[in-house]
Amino acid sequence: MTTERNTFAATMLAVSLSLFTAILAPTALAAQEMDDHAEHSEPDTHNGQSNDHGGADVVQLTDEKIALAGLETAVAQPGMLRETLQVYGRIEPIPSRMAVVRARFSGQIIRLDPDVGQRVTRGDALATVEADDSLQRYTLRAPVSGVIVERMATAGEVTADRNLLRIADYSQVWAQLAIFPSQAEKVRAGQTVLLLGDGVQTEGVIDWITPDAMLGPARHARVVLPNPDGKWTPESTIRAEIVTAVTDAALVVENRALQDIEGRPSVFVREADDFEVHPLTLGRSDGRATEVLGGLKPGVVYVTANSYLLKAELEKSSAEHDH
Incomplete structure (x- = not known):
C-alpha cells in the first residue's frame, strides 16, 4: 500500500513540473527577446527628433x-x-510742404548758401540780394522747413524773374491710389489701407477721395503718411490693399x-x-x-x-x- 502511494505521488509531481514548465516557457522566451532587443538598441533621438511624445513629430x-x-x-x-481690394498708386509730396525761393526785387545775388540735400528751417537766411533800383541789400529766408531739392542759381548771377531754390518737406507725404469705376462702390473715406512699397509697408486710413476722375479714368483715394525716416520716396509706385470688410x-x-x-x-x-x-x-x-x-x-x-x-x-x- 505504501509503495502504491509513493508511486502515485511521484507521478503527480512529474505532471505538476511539466505543467509549470509549459506555463513558464513563453514568459521566459518573451523576456529573453526583450533583453536581446535592448542590448542591440540605442536611444531613438534621431538628431533632434524624439519619440517620447506618444509618436508625435x-x-x-x-x-x-x-x-x-x-x-x-x-x-x-x-x-x-x-476682405481687401488690391489697388496701385504712387507716393507724392504734399503741395503745402513744398516751396520755391525767389527774389522780391530784381538784383544781383551776393551770396546763396544752401546746396542740394541741405536741411533748412523756416526763417533761416538763405541768400543776400542787392536790389538794382535801390542798391540796398536784403535777405531771403526759408518760407518752410525742409530739404533743398533743387538749386537754380549761384552767387554773382542776377536774379531776373526766376526761381532760385526749391525746398521740400518729405516728413509727411501722400499715397495717391487709383480707384477705377468697377472698384469705386467698395471704397470710401475712413477705410484702413495696407500700403506696400519697396521694402517698406505700413497701415494708413483713406482721408479723401476725389469726386471724379481728375486724371484719366480713375479717381484717387488719398492716404496721409508720416515719413520721418524718408522711407517713402516721392514719385515711387506702391501697391495697396484696402480693407472693405472685417469678420x-x-x-x-x-x-x-x-x-x-x-x-x-x-x-x-x-x-x-x-x-x-x-x-x-x-x-x-x-x-x-x-x-x-x-x-x-x-x-x-x-x-x-x-x-x-x-x-x-x-x-x-x-x-x-x-x-
Whole structure:
C-alpha cells in the first residue's frame, strides 16, 4: 500500500513540473527577446527628433539653435479676417510742404548758401540780394522747413524773374491710389489701407477721395503718411490693399506659420525646447491670417517666423531615421 502511494505521488509531481514548465516557457522566451532587443538598441533621438511624445513629430532644439534660426512665436487666439481690394498708386509730396525761393526785387545775388540735400528751417537766411533800383541789400529766408531739392542759381548771377531754390518737406507725404469705376462702390473715406512699397509697408486710413476722375479714368483715394525716416520716396509706385470688410474668427493663426507636413497644413507648437507638429483643419483666410477649425487650442504658443526651418529639420531627421 505504501509503495502504491509513493508511486502515485511521484507521478503527480512529474505532471505538476511539466505543467509549470509549459506555463513558464513563453514568459521566459518573451523576456529573453526583450533583453536581446535592448542590448542591440540605442536611444531613438534621431538628431533632434524624439519619440517620447506618444509618436508625435517633434523637433528639439537648444536655445542657441533657436536664437540662430531666428524663430518667432505668437499666441493662438481669436482674430479678425479682412476682405481687401488690391489697388496701385504712387507716393507724392504734399503741395503745402513744398516751396520755391525767389527774389522780391530784381538784383544781383551776393551770396546763396544752401546746396542740394541741405536741411533748412523756416526763417533761416538763405541768400543776400542787392536790389538794382535801390542798391540796398536784403535777405531771403526759408518760407518752410525742409530739404533743398533743387538749386537754380549761384552767387554773382542776377536774379531776373526766376526761381532760385526749391525746398521740400518729405516728413509727411501722400499715397495717391487709383480707384477705377468697377472698384469705386467698395471704397470710401475712413477705410484702413495696407500700403506696400519697396521694402517698406505700413497701415494708413483713406482721408479723401476725389469726386471724379481728375486724371484719366480713375479717381484717387488719398492716404496721409508720416515719413520721418524718408522711407517713402516721392514719385515711387506702391501697391495697396484696402480693407472693405472685417469678420470675427474664434481662432486664427498667421499664414507664415503654416507648413505642409505630410500633405496637411500644420503649425509647430512650442513647449520649452520642443516644437511639436499640430495638423490643422482650416477655414477662411484673408491672405495674412487663417481661421482654425480644429487641431489647435487657444492660448498655445506657435512658431510664426522661420517655421520652415523646423520643417526642414523634421524632414532631415526622418530621412536619417529611414536609413
